[in-house]
Amino acid sequence: MVTPVLLDHSAQAKAAEGFDKNAFTINWKTRQVRCPAGRISSHWNPVQQHGTDAIVITFSVLTCRDCPFQKQCTTSKIGRRMLTLRPEELHDNLARARAEQKTDTWKNKYALRAGVEGTINQALDVTGIRRARYRGLPKVRLQHAFSATALNVIRLDAHWTTGPLDRARHSRLERLSYRLSA
Numbered sequence: 001m002v003t004p005v006l007l008d009h010s011a012q013a014k015a016a017e018g019f020d021k022n023a024f025t026i027n028w029k030t031r032q033v034r035c036p037a038g039r040i041s042s043h044w045n046p047v048q049q050h051g052t053d054a055i056v057i058t059f060s061v062l063t064c065r066d067c068p069f070q071k072q073c074t075t076s077k078i079g080r081r082m083l084t085l086r087p088e089e090l091h092d093n094l095a096r097a098r099a100e101q102k103t104d105t106w107k108n109k110y111a112l113r114a115g116v117e118g119t120i121n122q123a124l125d126v127t128g129i130r131r132a133r134y135r136g137l138p139k140v141r142l143q144h145a146f147s148a149t150a151l152n153v154i155r156l157d158a159h160w161t162t163g164p165l166d167r168a169r170h171s172r173l174e175r176l177s178y179r180l181s182a
Contacts, residue, residue, distance in 0.1 A: 008021055008098075012072075017072065018072035019035070019069070019072055021085070022095070023035075024083060026091075035059065035067075035073065036073070037067050037068070041058065042059055043057070043058040052086075053086070054084055054085065054086060055084070055085045055087065057082065057084075057085065059081045059082070061079055061080045122151060123151055126150070126151060127150055129144065129147045
């Protein structure tokens with residue numbers, strides 16, 4: 001299956017400033033994490049979050065307070081860094097998948113899927129194909145055939161009148177001005 005992995009959603013990763021999880025060195029055997037400044041974590045707490053296993057890593061306030069990189073590392077009011085990690089195997093798989101999805105090979109493979117996803121999304125929006133209107137397989141097949149035909153006609157009409165599916169986003173006010181001028 002080709003699908004993008006969720007990115008790191010920490011404040012540092014979102015802002016692309018400071019130190020995200022990749023900047024920390026994890027020693028799974030000793031259950032310690034080393035920060036970019038060379039300081040060692042103080043707590044390693046296995047927990048359950050939203051029904052899944054996680055590990056919460058905490059650095060001491062005393063350790064982080066004197067650190068010259070504190071502003072780049074944490075936005076916490078207390079002034080210490082906390083990391084939430086998945087168990088080792090999941091963490092490694094996630095890091096590998098995030099690195100792989102940055103490659104051109106993966107992006108080209110996903111571009112094919114993105115086109116198919118767009119078609120499916122349009123079919124759901126335009127024809128309501130998610131729910132069958134009829135009972136019985138022959139009638140449902142006929143509904144799907146008509147839905148696919150309708151989708152093809154809509155795409156052909158868009159191609160012949162406005163160009164190949166003009167995907168430019170417009171505000172509602174802008175769309176209204178297009179309709180009034182036509």
